Amino acid sequence: VINAARAKSWIFVSDAVGRTLFSGQMSMGATKTFTSDTRLDLKVGNAGGVDLEVNGKKLSSIGPNGAVVSVSYGANS
Incomplete structure (x- = not known):
């Protein structure tokens, strides 16, 4: 789940x-919600503006405001 909170x-x-x-x-x-049996690759502009939830777990911030960050999450992340 990606939330541009x-x-x-x-x-x-x-x-x-x-x-x-x-x-x-x-x-x-x-x-927005995305699903995959294997892996999802995300590139986020303004990383500080979003909250991520992966497999039911809310994650800490992936980066500061204005930063462009690329991350990947697998089915077991």
Whole structure:
């Protein structure tokens, strides 16, 4: 689950074979959910503006406001 809770953010999400699942901006307060049996790759612009939840666990911040951050999460993350 990606939640742009604090600020508008640009998000790119792809699966393990490189198929684009989402590419675009999320307005402040918007939430999107993605699923994969293997891995999801995320690139987040304005990393400090989003909250991530992976496999039911809320994660700590992936980066500061304005930062572009790339992360990957597998089915067992």
